[in-house]
Amino acid sequence: MKIGEFNELTLLRFTSVGAYLEDEQENDVLLPNKYLTNEMELDDKINVFIYRDSEDRVVATTEIPKIEMNGFAYLKVTAVNHFGAFADWGLEKELMIPFKEQYLKLEEGNYYLMHLGLDEKTDRVYGSTKVNRYLQECTEDFDEEAEVELMVCERTDLGTKVIVNGKYSGLVFKNDVSKRLRRGQKIIGYVVKVREDGKIDIRLDKSGGEKILSSADKLLEILRADGEILLTDKSDPDLVREVVGMSKKTFKQAIGKLYRERVISLDEGKITFLK
Numbered sequence: 001m002k003i004g005e006f007n008e009l010t011l012l013r014f015t016s017v018g019a020y021l022e023d024e025q026e027n028d029v030l031l032p033n034k035y036l037t038n039e040m041e042l043d044d045k046i047n048v049f050i051y052r053d054s055e056d057r058v059v060a061t062t063e064i065p066k067i068e069m070n071g072f073a074y075l076k077v078t079a080v081n082h083f084g085a086f087a088d089w090g091l092e093k094e095l096m097i098p099f100k101e102q103y104l105k106l107e108e109g110n111y112y113l114m115h116l117g118l119d120e121k122t123d124r125v126y127g128s129t130k131v132n133r134y135l136q137e138c139t140e141d142f143d144e145e146a147e148v149e150l151m152v153c154e155r156t157d158l159g160t161k162v163i164v165n166g167k168y169s170g171l172v173f174k175n176d177v178s179k180r181l182r183r184g185q186k187i188i189g190y191v192v193k194v195r196e197d198g199k200i201d202i203r204l205d206k207s208g209g210e211k212i213l214s215s216a217d218k219l220l221e222i223l224r225a226d227g228e229i230l231l232t233d234k235s236d237p238d239l240v241r242e243v244v245g246m247s248k249k250t251f252k253q254a255i256g257k258l259y260r261e262r263v264i265s266l267d268e269g270k271i272t273f274l275k
Helices: 208-224 237-242 248-260
Strands: 007-013 018-022 026-034 045-051 058-061 070-082 084-088 095-099 111-119 125-130 147-153 159-162 168-173 186-194 201-203 264-267 270-274
Touching: 026 045, 045 125, 095 111, 111 168, 147 201, 159 201, 208 237, 208 248, 208 270, 248 264
Parallel strands: 026 058, 095 125, 168 201
Antiparallel strands: 007 018, 007 045, 018 026, 045 058, 070 084, 070 111, 084 095, 111 125, 147 159, 147 186, 159 168, 186 201, 264 270
16 A cells, blocks of 8 residues: 555455555555444445554544655645644545754744655655655656646746646746646746756747737626726736736737737827727
8 A cells, every 4th residue: 555645445444443445465454433324334435535544543534635755845834843734635644744854944824835755764744844855856858838737836026936747947037927827836838948957938928929819808708898908018017917817028019919909099198998
């Protein structure tokens, strides 16, 4: 059985404390009564998460953790003591973050980006805020504008850091941030290039004509509903993102297309839809 992961096991027998589940090597594990349902029967295949409880026993649960093995997630620290810090990861026993796995002093009540690992010596899962050591250098040969899965991380002076496909470090440059982002958010992005250091430059929208057409249609829809927008091509980029959900560059391209088609007028301090 794989600790810290989901395992598909067979329901072997019922007891007074719960049901025992078995893997293909005939190892068994307890699924406590509180996780049993009336629909469960002998020989059923059940997908459960395996971890160690507060008494260090290997147990199964049907609860879904907020983070999986070798994954990343923002978790809330619930307690700090002389053993380390503890975070809520969606299971009954909280996740321990040892002091050696803390890149800074963790404070109760705050959220931190964490990685879930397994200590092979003790067979115990642990959390780590030293996430950079667990991110891989990208050696994949991505096509330009290949679609990838992103998890949003912290903002920097250059832009917003992201984790790409659950394992690579990426960056969305400030000028390419076309929507409001929040830490931990899962979104789709597009590869610009893989840098020599193994990190990836990411764009949130497809580039070129397809992107301009999509953005122009979105802007036109807003104008049809409201009649006008109190923005211009000189408006603050943050205000543009807040009002229409586009980067300043994309916004200006969309304005140019609609203006050339004579469906908008550019007035002082506003854009007006020409009915």
